[in-house]
Amino acid sequence: MTASSEKNTRPSTPAGAVFHRCALQVNPLAYAKKFRGQKAGDNGRAHAEAIVSKAAELNVSVLAITDHNDVGGVSHFQEAAAGRGITVFPGFELTSSEGIHVLCIYESNTDKSRLERFLGEFGIHEPGSSSSLSNQPFQDILGTVRRQGGITIAAHVTSDNGLLRVLQGQARIRAWQSEDLTAIQIPALVDGLHPSYQSIITNENPDYGRPHPAGERLAVAAVNAHDVAKPEDLDQPSTTCFIKMSTVGIEGLRQAFLDPDSRVRLSPEGGAPVSDDHAVLQDLSWDSGFLDGVRLPLNPNLNVLVGGRGAGKSTVVESLRYVLGLDPLGDEARKAHQGIVQHVLRGGTKISLSVRSAHPFSGEYRIERTVPNPPVVRTVTNEISNLSPEDILPRIEVYGQHEIAELTRSRQKLTRLLSRFVKTDSSLVARKAEIRRNLKKTRRSILETQAELEELEERLATLPGLQETLSRYEASGLEELLGDRSLLVREERILNAISERVEPFRERLQDLRQELPIHREFLSAKSLEELPSKDILSDGDNILKRLSDTLEQLASGFEKALKRADREIAAIRFRWEPHRRDVNASYEKTLRELKESAVDGAEFIRLRTEIENLRPLRQREALLRQLEKELVERRHALLVEWEEIKAAEFRLLAAAAGNVGQRLDGRVQVEVTAAGNRRPLVDLLRERVGGRLASAITILQEVPDLSLPDFVQQCRGGEEALREEYPMTPAPAGLLAAASEDTLMRIEELELPPITILRLNTAASGESPVWRTLEELSTGQKATAVLLLLLLDSDAPLIVDQPEDDLDNRFITEGIVPRMREEKRRRQFIFSTHNANIPVLGDAELILGLTPAGEAVRGSARVEPQHMGSIDDRAVQELVEELLEGGRDAFETRRRKYGF
Known part of the structure; x- marks a missing residue:
């Protein structure tokens, strides 16, 4: 987007794919009178208006009109829904030649004459609602509707006239395994079905196993779409479900049915599947600099930035870091960040970020920062707030290109990452500060x-x-x-x-x-x-x-x-x-x-x-x-409590490590070692004692469980006591024994941080675990272990620039993508990538395609409106194919070479 008028406005709904409440089996007046025996009067428009009004009241934004063998009532719903933000899919319900009911749904702009021609292909030529059988069997209906540009849902599969009730034996197996079967209608949750049906739908019955199940526990997408014949029917959970789409259309439904774990939620699961209790970056914009005039609306879930070299993906990530006032954790990342700020963003560039904070300061804010000035936080009324970005987004994390790999080189920084899983005891923190x-x-x-x-x-x-x-x-x-x-x-x-x-x-x-x-x-x-x-x-x-x-x-x-x-x-x-x-x-x-x-x-x-x-x-x-x-005596009592508090904090960290290890069971093991980081002690000894201490320092670094109180006690006891406890030579032992009381007391006050050891299971899926520490792993495997840790639950956004640069591709698909899909329900992710697995297998709610014009220092970049959406947008599909797959021809060539 480049229109300046859009810079200071924010859409009322998130960009990209969002959940829509859908009623996919809505019936016109004729159905209600003929099949329900309702005395509904003769006004079809009034009937449609009443249902549409009820839908608007319940935030049902998608209706599919599927009368039996008839499309005559569709127009009444289209007229009633006009201008109300409700999409109406035209369609009909067929009965196959075997007696199986099938919902057939088409694009919202499909006209009546075309729909009637489609009906004619199934042998339905008489106008009006009827129970006549189609001239095609179930599987043929699925294929025909697909070729017509529509989509099918096998209606009430566990009830009368349903697929699993009508067919038996091999006929049922063949129909169930049809590639054209993409969705089924069930009355409630899968877990509430009869076990015999449940095992088929969850792909646990080997006789019915589909080679490419739609979800982790679903052979095929399941929806709630019970008949709606009167407005009150919409109050029943079984009549609606939630489907995530970027553009409401047949392609949106198709993508949802291909990935129901990510895109379909059944109504009995408890209302709209949207989490408002996590922090969200809502939109980002620039005035001047490389991205001058660009405004990026963001989705609360998974956002993926794509683009060729020099398109500005890293600039977007570092802009987020800069406007939030966050410092890079790694030295190399710090140099890269400073380079982008100085040479790409440049002085005078203003970055604006709208956010929704969850806690402790819940509400909407706007953070602005003009290079090189500090950030400014504004309220919704545009007043300057005393809060800082850290106050309203205390746990947000930003990692630049290769920064995760850089973190793996430091066990201390890994401990810092682990600390966000620790259950904070505020009284313990306050007491620790007081004792210090x-x-x-x-x-x-x-x-x-x-x-x-x-x-x-x-x-x-x-x-x-x-x-x-x-x-x-x-x-x-x-x-x-x-x-x-x-x-x-x-x-x-x-x-x-x-x-x-x-x-x-x-x-x-x-x-x-x-x-x-x-x-x-x-x-x-x-x-x-x-x-x-x-x-x-x-x-x-x-x-x-x-x-x-x-x-x-x-x-x-x-x-x-x-x-x-x-x-x-x-x-x-x-x-x-x-x-x-x-x-x-x-x-x-x-x-x-x-x-x-x-x-x-x-x-x-x-x-x-x-x-x-x-x-x-x-x-x-x-x-x-x-x-x-x-x-x-007072100091001795404080030192005892000081050691107890440090031990209590470590126990909390160890518990967090155990919890993380359990949640990443089979992928990552986490181990923490108390006082493993001896750097504070080493620095103090070199600064305040000096001399030839190298051998003594090596010994102190290698002591498995170093006790600072014991070490100080031996120093006070003299050279012999020190050498008896620690195998030192006389010279360094003498230096330590001669240390001043000031130095010894400073040693007592030290806090030696714990260190974290990560182990990654490098075995392929299904094989016996093979655990390797980070030191034994490749750069990509190291980054995989850390990223799995970062992806665990948090209510704050996670932003990572091109994580695949340091990841092994197998670990992306087997480890990273599944965790990302699970956590994106509760947390916002913003990734830039060249790897198709992240936006496609991760089912990104919003893909943003950046287009460069010139080099970063003198050029610019933009985001075209058609390149902002999900994989169900055709233009976005083509962009992903071109940028991440090398184009359709390249993808097809690889597919043929692999023999897929």
Whole structure:
């Protein structure tokens, strides 16, 4: 599409194939009167209008008019349905020469005269509804209708005049195995049928086995299409079913009957088979750049981008990654992404993406990003939202060309993929973060305490010498001469201590003032306007306001108390000051007298002052020793809980691995190893210990179950303890034993991530399993194992650029396609591909054909409207044949060479 007027509009229904509720055996007035004995009046138009109105009420969008041997009532339904979004297929119901009822349905534009000619080919020449037999047997009717351009459904096969009731023995087997038999009508679900019929329909009866069954458990497509003779009949589940089509037509029905697992849902399965509880990318458009003017509507299920080299498939994928603000996981993928953004999208290009978010912020949004600016999220009313793309699409995944293969080289990145299957315990996550913070706090506190203790010990180490010198002065009688000045030193120290006791509270007041007033912007009406629980959350604003006001009052009282204390301390000093002056005057006089007798009184007072200043440090040292003990005990308790939480998280991951392994039973095995990634430890040792540690690092990497607490304990125990536990040489063991306490505590706080080991069953289908680890697999097999993991259930879209580049073709058909078909019911996929198996066998709901014009740097690309649809669109079929199969002639040549 290139029309600029379409860029900012989004279709009300998804593009591509969608489910239509179909009533395929609707009868006109004549049938109701003749075969039902209804007193329905004589107005055929009113009868048709009533049924069409009921159909519109029930969202039945497809009606097939199939009266017995008559097409006279079709026009009434066509007139009634005009302009109401309901497609009317004309047709009739035949009775074969054996007595089997068959529904014959034709294109909606087939006129009455042509339909009557078709009836004539079956020997039906008299107008009006009748029970006359056709002149052709059942199998011939199927073939004739196919050649006429129509499609057939074997009516009520398990009831009177049904295929499985009329025929017996070999005649029934031959009819059942006819290639022209594409669909049957049953009253309810297959599982509710009589076992004898059920085994035939599910292809489990070997006598009736069809060589090419329509589905995994269906020999032939089954539909619910019971007779509708009056509007109320449409309320019955047996009268309608759901059929997925891109273009409502005979080809759409044919494709659905060829692939009923993907395209047909029986009504008793519980309403419309559409899941609205998963996130969906709805449409993508560009302004400027290589895809200027292109708008891609997207389907909620499987979307496949096709096109020749340089058509822009990778540009579409990387545009999605860019507008969502997602970073590539691999280095090579990052370079490729940056290259496309810089040289293909180019600066100034605007990418717009409409999305439907499931949770936590359900609703519709539009994400816009102009190169090179960050993304902007808008609401349905075009207002800018505070949400980010990650907020509204938290689990979306985008993988560029070869990126999946690149991921297989890292067991740590594989663990990251596995983590999305873990049942998240929010309380565990919060507690883990809290413990991590507290461990860092205790480390800093312990180191600060130990540093202060070390400084105190250095200062207190001088005290014995000072006291010894002072004793000699005291022995000479100076204590008596200078007693008042000595006591004054002690008094001054006490006065200083009073002020020192106040200072910590002054600092706390400053800290409190910095946090006030409490910031509450995140609870404003604008911030909460998009949240469903905004009325509840808004109460938090009042709580924080009351708390802020109360703390402001407390801070004011706190400040007043400190000022009062300062005044009172100053008053004490003022009262003490005369005494200090008198003592100092007497002291100066005594010093002059001592100087005459060659005695150093000043040195005595200096010693006394220094000793008095050191004396309180003894008490401080005892307090610090106690604090250190408490901090170490607190840290030990935190470390125990830290290890328990890491173990609990690993158990959740291991459970997820087991669950994934069960769901991929027979295809992929998943194993996780706790603390398998030693890189954080290696990096820390190299950074903070250094030296020749290579041999020790190798040993630590090879220890099967490395315990960090045990390793740290041995380091603290010294070189011998370390070598006894770990077979290291003396040199690296000595380096580790000499590591600082800071380093050892940092090691205790490390989290060694688990690693994931994947094994793929490389045996062919039906053979005994042959399990190989990723290291033993080819690049394609590695990518297959990872892609199977990615395809498991999620409510977020998965986008992959040309996955087949790294996949083996057999694994695509046997492993990837079946999983894709199963999961697309509940999840959106967007793939670009050159491989026909993905859109055809995967039955893509939307195939988008891109057409290039020039090279990527200077050229452009477009998507023609006729190249947007499903495989039931003829133009799309031809596009797939040409691009992915090499054209019809090439396909036929291969078929003949293979002997198919």
